[in-house]
Structures are given as structure tokens and as C-alpha cells.
Amino acid sequence: MSMIIDTITEALSYGFMQRAIIVGVLIGLSSAMLGIFLVLKKYSMIGDGLAHVSFATVAIALFLNTSPLLISIPIVIVASILIMELNEKAGIHGDAAIGLVSSFSVALGVLLSSISGGFNVDLFGYLFGSILSIQQSDLWLSVVLAAGVIFTVIFFYNDLFAITHDEAFSSVIGIPTKRRNYLIATLTSVTIVLGIRVVGTMLISSMIIFPTVAALQVSKSFKSTIVISSVISVFSVIVGVLGSYAYNLPSGASIVMINAVVFVSMMGYKRLVRS
Amino acid sequence: MTSKLIEAKNITVRYGNNVVLTDISFAIEKGDYIGLVGANGSGKSTLVKALLGLVPLEKGKIIYNDLNKFEHGIGYLPQVAVTGNTLFPAEVREIVGIGLLGQKKFPKRLTKEDHFKVDTILTRLGIIGLKHKKIGDLSGGQQQRVLLARAMVSHPKLLILDEPTSALDPRVRSDFFNLIEEINKVDQTSIVLVSHDLSSIKRYTRKMMLLDRELVYFGPSDEFDLNFGMAKGMHNHEHDY
Ligand SMILES: Nc1ncnc2c1ncn2[C@@H]1O[C@H](COP(=O)(O)OP(=O)(O)OP(=O)(O)O)[C@@H](O)[C@H]1O
Numbered sequence: 001m002s003m004i005i006d007t008i009t010e011a012l013s014y015g016f017m018q019r020a021i022i023v024g025v026l027i028g029l030s031s032a033m034l035g036i037f038l039v040l041k042k043y044s045m046i047g048d049g050l051a052h053v054s055f056a057t058v059a060i061a062l063f064l065n066t067s068p069l070l071i072s073i074p075i076v077i078v079a080s081i082l083i084m085e086l087n088e089k090a091g092i093h094g095d096a097a098i099g100l101v102s103s104f105s106v107a108l109g110v111l112l113s114s115i116s117g118g119f120n121v122d123l124f125g126y127l128f129g130s131i132l133s134i135q136q137s138d139l140w141l142s143v144v145l146a147a148g149v150i151f152t153v154i155f156f157y158n159d160l161f162a163i164t165h166d167e168a169f170s171s172v173i174g175i176p177t178k179r180r181n182y183l184i185a186t187l188t189s190v191t192i193v194l195g196i197r198v199v200g201t202m203l204i205s206s207m208i209i210f211p212t213v214a215a216l217q218v219s220k221s222f223k224s225t226i227v228i229s230s231v232i233s234v235f236s237v238i239v240g241v242l243g244s245y246a247y248n249l250p251s252g253a254s255i256v257m258i259n260a261v262v263f264v265s266m267m268g269y270k271r272l273v274r275s
Numbered sequence: 276m277t278s279k280l281i282e283a284k285n286i287t288v289r290y291g292n293n294v295v296l297t298d299i300s301f302a303i304e305k306g307d308y309i310g311l312v313g314a315n316g317s318g319k320s321t322l323v324k325a326l327l328g329l330v331p332l333e334k335g336k337i338i339y340n341d342l343n344k345f346e347h348g349i350g351y352l353p354q355v356a357v358t359g360n361t362l363f364p365a366e367v368r369e370i371v372g373i374g375l376l377g378q379k380k381f382p383k384r385l386t387k388e389d390h391f392k393v394d395t396i397l398t399r400l401g402i403i404g405l406k407h408k409k410i411g412d413l414s415g416g417q418q419q420r421v422l423l424a425r426a427m428v429s430h431p432k433l434l435i436l437d438e439p440t441s442a443l444d445p446r447v448r449s450d451f452f453n454l455i456e457e458i459n460k461v462d463q464t465s466i467v468l469v470s471h472d473l474s475s476i477k478r479y480t481r482k483m484m485l486l487d488r489e490l491v492y493f494g495p496s497d498e499f500d501l502n503f504g505m506a507k508g509m510h511n512h513e514h515d516y
């Protein structure tokens with residue numbers, strides 16, 4: 001027991017670990033709170049799609065010789081809105097719209113990076129996350145993001161609930177469905193761009209999907225789903241990051257593994273209760 | 276003087292190249308009970324959506340008199356029950372509460388009084404026992420009644436019901452028609468009821484509207500000729516196949 005405490009104390013004495021835990025928890029909270037609106041509206045894979053867009057933005061930044069974050073956030077926001085518009089205007093289903101935008105982005109990114117002489121960024125870190133790369137600016141951005149998400153979910157709760165259940169009815173009763181959707185899309189985009197630092201492009205969608213789907217196994221009401229998924233997500237981040245430090249494992253993959261274990265336990269619990 | 280709640284003036288709606296409604300004009304008055312009939316694909320749901328502002332108009336306009344659409348003068352029951360997703364985590368009371376949000380200001384919290392309204396409508400529709408049930412666990416007919424409660428809970432001046440009885444069993448169906456009649460007479464709520472069951476709704480409604488992409492008939496129910504409906508409206512559109 002004391003060995004565990006020693007390891008935790010040691011881990012937390014490092015600045016990069018402190019940043020990783022704080023950013024991880026804030027991203028975990030944001031993605032879990034947004035998750036329910038995305039998963040239930042069949043936008044589960046939007047995390048994956050936007051991560052691919054973010055890959056293209058890194059290439060664009062390289063091409064233009066500017067900072068990736070500055071370029072990533074606005075472009076990913078535009079892409080997320082484009083996905084929703086494709087769905088609404090062109091009647092292309094959410095999953096197909098995500099597929100279109102994401103594969104186009106990857107192709108663009110590959111072409112641009114080949115023109116500008118290949119990638120020289122830490123590819124492994126980019127694909128699977130690297131908590132060493134988390135900077136002070138990421139930390140502040142995560143604080144702002146999480147505050148924005150919490151504010152949105154609390155104050156627009158009923159609007160978002162109504163839209164998630166039935167968009168047409170919501171617009172009949174005067175809820176500004178489009179503006180609310182854009183708000184969710186924007187917050188999701190920032191969550192993805194920042195979350196890539198922690199778990200990487202390949203794993204970011206799991207931060208949105210796992211906690212929500214795990215919570216859906218046991219919850220009955222909408223509110224409790226949000227609360228349970230937030231708890232699961234924050235728990236997974238803390239255990240995942242500390243565990244990865246203790247056993248010298250990649251932190252992104254560890255977080256996802258903990259999420260997966262929680263999901264399986266929830267499924268098991270549900271079966272047990274039903275039978 | 277009769278007051279017009281809502282007026283459609285020369286509206287035309289098209290989806291791509293498919294002109295679904297052509298030059299339709301009519302007015303819905305206070306206390307009206309209108310049965311809207313027509314074959315599959317004749318544009319009934321589209322007309323309803325046009326009245327609700329859910330589809331763009333190619334031509335014409337909708338005028339909302341004495342009816343603030345946004346503060347919720349209109350209750351709406353969509354044709355297709357939404358929740359195919361059995362995992363959707365919401366209890367019946369939460370879903371019905373949505374119907375009250377149109378009258379709320381930011382941050383749109385439901386009060387004790389609102390919860391009481393929800394209970395009242397659930398009781399009136401005979402589904403108070405389902406209050407704490409998860410929506411996805413209900414049968415199609417039960418879900419339809421929950422959505423009907425959502426449409427009615429705000430006591431709208433106009434209630435638009437798109438095939439509300441399609442998933443109801445016969446006993447519940449006649450209860451339902453009696454209830455709608457009561458709402459129309461006692462509460463003075465105007466009703467538009469879309470149905471395929473031409474002969475049975477004609478018994479309840481005051482007016483009938485027959486649609487065949489254009490307005491074929493709109494007038495008193497007792498002057499509405501069933502044969503006329505059969506001949507004109509109830510054939511299928513070849514170009515739909
Ligand atoms: N979203 C849409 N996009 C394209 N075409 C549509 C759309 N909705 C309806 N249509 C077309 O418009 C026509 C009228 O459809 P509508 O749903 O209004 O008919 P309806 O009278 O309600 O039929 P039903 O009795 O089957 O409910 C049909 O030909 C349909 O294919």
C-alpha cells in the first residue's frame with residue numbers, strides 16, 4: 001500500500017505529470033459530458049473523423065510554417081460544422097459525412113506533407129499521445145474548454161436534451177437547434193484537438209464513446225448518464241496516467257484500457273441485474 | 276367572428292425536382308377539427324411540416340395569427356415515433372417535459388407546477404403508470420401516447436397530429452378519438468388530424484381536407500363525399516415507385 005502511495009507522490013512531484021493529470025482530467029470530463037449528445041445522435045465516430053482532420057492541419061501548419069494549435073482549432077471547428085451541414089443539407093448520414101470529411105483530410109494532409117518534404121514531428125506521439133508534449137498553454141486551454149463544456153451542459157441542458165431526443169420537435173417549440181448543434185460541434189472540436197496530446201489521434205474517439213456507452217448500460221435517466229460517464233472518464237484518466245507511470249506504459253493506451261475494463265464491468269453488471 | 280389561427284397562402288413545396296405541394300391556400304380557424312386525408316405520398320406530412328416551418332417554402336407564405344408559434348401555440352405529434360434506440364436514457368416524464376420548454380426562458384428549468392402538468396396529462400392519457408419507465412422499453416403504441424402527451428402538455432391552441440392512431444389498438448383508438456373530441460370541444464383547441472382511416476375520422480371531424488399534392492377538397496365533413504375521396508385521392512402515385 002505504502003509503495004503505491006510512494007509511487008503516486010513521486011509521480012505527482014514532476015511538472016509534466018501534474019500537467020498530464022490536470023489536462024487529462026479536464027479533457028476526460030469534457031469528452032464524457034459531450035459524449036451523450038454525440039453518441040445518441042449517431043455521431044460517435046466524430047472524434048475519429050476530427051482527429052484525421054487535425055492530422056491534415058498539422059501538415060498545413062508545417063506547410064505554412066506556423067504553430068499547429070493555432071491552425072488546428074479553427075479548421076477542425078469548420079470541419080465539424082461541415083459534417084453536421086452535410087448531414088442536414090445533403091441528407092448524408094452522420095457516419096458517411098464523417099467518413100467523407102475525414103478521408104479527404106487525410107489525403108490532403110499526406111499530399112501537403114509530401115510537397116513540404118515529409119513529416120518531422122514525433123509520429124508515435126501524435127498517433128498515440130504523449131503526455132511529455134503537454135505544455136502550459138494546453139493546460140490553460142483545457143481549463144477554458146472544460147469551463148465552457150460544463151457551463152453549456154448545465155445551462156442549455158434542457159435544450160440539448162430535447163434536440164438529442166427529437167430535433168424536429170425541438171425546432172417546432174422554438175429551440176435554436178442549429179446554434180446549439182454548432183456549440184456542441186465547436187466544443188467537441190476543441191476537445192479533440194487538445195485530447196490528441198493525451199491519447200493521440202488513433203485513440204481519441206474512445207474518450208467520447210467509452211464513458212457514455214458504459215454509462216448507458218446502467219443509467220435510466222438522461223442526467224444520470226451524464227454524471228456516471230463523467231465519473232467513469234475522470235477515474236479512467238487518473239488511474240490510466242498514474243498506472244502508465246508506475247509500469248512504464250504508454251499513457252493514452254492505458255487510459256483507454258481502463259475505460260474498456262469499466263465498460264465490460266458495466267455490461268456484466270447489467271446482465272447480472274437483469275437475470 | 277371566427278378568428279383565423281394560421282393561414283397558408285399559395286404555398287408550393289418541392290424536394291429537389293419533386294414538387295410535392297402545389298399552390299395550396301387555406302386557413303385554420305379557432306375551434307376547427309380538421310381531418311387531413313390523402314393517399315401515401317400525397318403530401319400530408321409535408322403540408323404539416325410546412326405549417327410548422329420545418330420545410331422551406333418554394334413559393335407562398337404561412338401567416339401565424341393570434342398564435343405565437345415559438346411560445347408554443349402549436350403542439351405537434353410527428354408521424355414516425357422517434358425512439359428506435361432502446362438505449363435512449365430518458366424516462367417518460369422527462370420526454371413529456373420537453374413539451375413545456377417552448378414557454379420557458381433561459382435557463383429553462385421545469386418547476387413543480389410543470390411537473391404537475393406532466394402528471395395531469397399522463398393521467399388524462401391513461402399512462403401515468405409509465406411515468407418512470409424508460410422510453411426505449413415501451414411498446415410502439417405506448418411510445419406514441421407518450422409523444423402525444425408531449426404535444427398536448429403545453430395546452431397549445433392548435434394541435435397537429437400526424438397519424439396518431441397508427442400504432443394504437445382498437446380500444447385505445449376509440450378512447451383516443453373521444454379524448455381529442457373532448458379537447459376540441461371543452462378546451463377549444465383546434466385540431467388537425469392526419470389519417471388514412473377516411474371513413475372513421477369523418478365521423479369525428481368538423482372539416483375534411485383531401486390532398487393530392489394539391490388541395491382537392493377542404494370543407495365541412497358532412498359534405499365530404501367518401502367516393503369522391505376514393506376516386507380522387509386514394510390511388511397511389513405512379514411516380515413514387
Ligand atoms: N425529406 C424528403 N426528401 C425528399 N423527398 C421527400 C421528403 N419527404 C417526403 N418526400 C416526398 O414527398 C412526397 C410526399 O411525402 P409525404 O411524407 O408528405 O406524404 P404523406 O402524404 O404524408 O404520405 P404517408 O401517407 O405515407 O405518410 C413523397 O413523394 C415523398 O417521397
Ligand SMILES: [Mg+2]
Nearest residue numbers: 319320321354
Ligand atoms: Mg405522412
